[in-house]
Amino acid sequence: MIKCLIWDLDDTLWEGTLSEDRRVTLRPGIIEVLRSLDERGVLLSIASRNDHEDAMEKLKELGLAHYFIYPQIGWAPKAEGIRRIVSRLNIGMDAAAFIDDNPFEREEARACLPGLAVYEAGVYGQLPDFPEFQAPAITGEAGRRRELMLIRAEREDAERQFPGMREEFLRSCSMELMVRPARQQDLARVYELAARTNQWNNGLERVSQDVVRNYMEMGDKRLYVAELKDRFGDHGIVAVAMLDLLEEGLAEIRLFCISCRIEGRGIGNAFLGTVLELLQLDHPELREVRCGYKSESRNRPALMLLKLLGFTLQERKDDFSVYGLPLPVSYLTPDWIHVHSPRKATEPVEERNGDEVERRVISLVAKLWGRPEVGPETVLLGGRGILDSVTAVQLIAELENEFRVVFDEDDLLLESLSTVGNVVRFIEAKLN
Ligand SMILES: [Mg+2]
Numbered sequence: 001m002i003k004c005l006i007w008d009l010d011d012t013l014w015e016g017t018l019s020e021d022r023r024v025t026l027r028p029g030i031i032e033v034l035r036s037l038d039e040r041g042v043l044l045s046i047a048s049r050n051d052h053e054d055a056m057e058k059l060k061e062l063g064l065a066h067y068f069i070y071p072q073i074g075w076a077p078k079a080e081g082i083r084r085i086v087s088r089l090n091i092g093m094d095a096a097a098f099i100d101d102n103p104f105e106r107e108e109a110r111a112c113l114p115g116l117a118v119y120e121a122g123v124y125g126q127l128p129d130f131p132e133f134q135a136p137a138i139t140g141e142a143g144r145r146r147e148l149m150l151i152r153a154e155r156e157d158a159e160r161q162f163p164g165m166r167e168e169f170l171r172s173c174s175m176e177l178m179v180r181p182a183r184q185q186d187l188a189r190v191y192e193l194a195a196r197t198n199q200w201n202n203g204l205e206r207v208s209q210d211v212v213r214n215y216m217e218m219g220d221k222r223l224y225v226a227e228l229k230d231r232f233g234d235h236g237i238v239a240v241a242m243l244d245l246l247e248e249g250l251a252e253i254r255l256f257c258i259s260c261r262i263e264g265r266g267i268g269n270a271f272l273g274t275v276l277e278l279l280q281l282d283h284p285e286l287r288e289v290r291c292g293y294k295s296e297s298r299n300r301p302a303l304m305l306l307k308l309l310g311f312t313l314q315e316r317k318d319d320f321s322v323y324g325l326p327l328p329v330s331y332l333t334p335d336w337i338h339v340h341s342p343r344k345a346t347e348p349v350e351e352r353n354g355d356e357v358e359r360r361v362i363s364l365v366a367k368l369w370g371r372p373e374v375g376p377e378t379v380l381l382g383g384r385g386i387l388d389s390v391t392a393v394q395l396i397a398e399l400e401n402e403f404r405v406v407f408d409e410d411d412l413l414l415e416s417l418s419t420v421g422n423v424v425r426f427i428e429a430k431l432n
Pocket residue numbers: 008009010011012100101102
């Protein structure tokens with residue numbers, strides 16, 4: 001499903017070339033197309049070769065500027081602009097589309113950005129009818145998606161300007177997370193979230209509305225949701241977990257998904273941790289919880305989250321693994337998230353006693369990466385690595401400083417730096 005459509009301007013959104021003649025005219029029916037996509041929650045953006053100020057002024061004059069988020073207007077290659085939009089929205093390239101009248105631009109985008117859907121400008125009128133633009137359900141959140149993304153953009157700007165540490169910033173956000181059983185009126189949103197999320201989605205299973213309803217109604221099933229508010233606004237329902245109570249003290253998380261809009265703040269951890277607490281309060285007889293994981297590169301953050309919560313691999317068949325966690329278990333809520341739940345307001349509890357070197361390495365990597373989802377399996381370098389050469393060098397400098405060790409040139413092997421776990425072993429060997 002396409003979550004963001006990126007528009008060229010000249011001879012695509014309007015007829016004519018703005019830099020040659022300011023009297024461009026909108027293509028017929030274009031406003032209806034923009035409105036229709038916007039209402040169903042498809043985000044709109046721009047990649048155009050034009051003078052930024054001229055183009056924005058024209059868009060304002062035409063009454064369209066408010067539709068577009070993170071417009072990339074300038075003279076750099078469009079592929080660069082598209083990549084920037086996709087990365088700021090934190091969506092996959094396969095959830096983005098680009099429409100342009102110029103075959104060169106289309107081919108360049110196709111070649112540089114695998115996964116991107118590319119359309120010739122002439123089809124704009126049919127876009128709202130294409131299957132990839134059909135929203136699974138129109139919900140309150142869908143209609144507000146652009147507004148919610150703008151709230152996020154505002155938060156990111158505030159974050160960049162915030163003088164203190166990231167944790168101080170997060171504390172200043174006043175995040176309130178309500179974790180509760182789902183209600184009938186949540187059904188459409190739960191279904192939509194399961195259909196849209198990729199990164200924090202363990203099973204990548206697109207469940208039907210009937211299945212969702214079953215999880216609300218059946219005695220041996222549980223469906224929990226989380227709503228998030230912070231000082232930037234009300235984000236609505238941002239996380240879902242569907243659980244089965246099986247016999248012999250075993251529960252299984254069939255599906256959990258967390259909106260990528262709110263990633264990187266520890267919300268996923270707080271949500272699933274609270275779900276496990278609620279589950280244990282209701283079912284103290286439970287001895288284990290399991291969770292399936294369908295392995296695809298795009299949902300690796302979901303695996304990271306399971307590992308952060310202490311889940312370990314039980315079995316694997318092809319691309320499907322089962323992770324397990326013995327119960328009872330308690331967890332640590334980051335102190336910047338205030339968790340509410342109908343049964344219990346969770347208090348921070350003792351952190352799991354991890355290995356000291358590992359804990360410190362994880363914290364350094366999380367700080368450099370700017371995200372908390374780091375564990376021993378986190379890949380640092382290589383195709384799926386989270387570090388580029390610049391941040392890798394920075395990490396080495398910080399490790400040398402933190403552990404009073406020296407990496408000489410022979411130590412800089414790809415193997416010893418490939419994952420967090422390998423870095424930990426390498427440092428432990430150095431220290432001994
Ligand atoms: Mg053009």
